[in-house]
Amino acid sequence: MSTLEVTSETTDAVVSLEGVRKTYHSGSIEFEALRGVDMRITAGEYVAVVGPSGSGKSTLMNILGCLDVPTQGSYHLGGEDVSTMSETELANVRNRRIGFVFQQFNLLPSLAAWRNVELPLVYAGMGSAERHERAVEALTRVGLGDRVDNRPGELSGGQQQRVAVARALVTEPDIILADEPTGNLDSGSTTAVLGLLDELHDSGRTIVLITHEHDVAARASRNLTIRDGLITADDLVGAR
């Protein structure tokens, strides 16, 4: 492969990891949670990263989400080299380019749904009228247009996770990163949230979903298997 081809591939990829390693230190003990991960994700892909507990999924998610940086190796996100950025620069990239969905929802309990959803726009410096409009629009998109004024405690687990998805969407990020998004949901809510991710994928969003459940991973179009800090398989699923 010529140098030119390598360059253009790197540019087309939304996510490009090369030789990523992550070492944790606790006291004098070192643990290598990622041992050389190469990964390339293009715009519009729906990728599931699947692996057992302790395989390095959350470590990988933290790096993909710019919550942490690799110990070694490079990470380009939307063409930008984020592996060498400062905390402040990372926070900025995170807010602009990434929408997060966590297992625990991570909503602020004292704020109405729309207030939770507008938060990333507050950090982005958008005016309040536009923030409100965008938040309501995102909540309507996830089927909660009639719940915008409810606080998280007044919503079911599945509804709370849909608020979290609306919050992840509202900035129109390059990628939506979901770490075990259905891990705390009953089967009905799981179906609803996975259906929502399907819709987002169909409308062209790039989604990276992290899970230890094979039936959840099967919803994606591509499965990356992680084991002991290494990607051991890269399969096209094409279930849908």
Ligand SMILES: Nc1ncnc2c1ncn2[C@@H]1O[C@H](COP(=O)(O)OP(=O)(O)O)[C@@H](O)[C@H]1O
């Ligand atoms: N902050 C940390 N310090 C030390 N070891 C860690 C830390 N975070 C994770 N680990 C270890 O790294 C490995 C991968 O963890 P993690 O990425 O959370 O896996 P998964 O999400 O697949 O369950 C595990 O063995 C875990 O104990």
Ligand SMILES: [Mg+2]
């Ligand atoms: Mg995890």
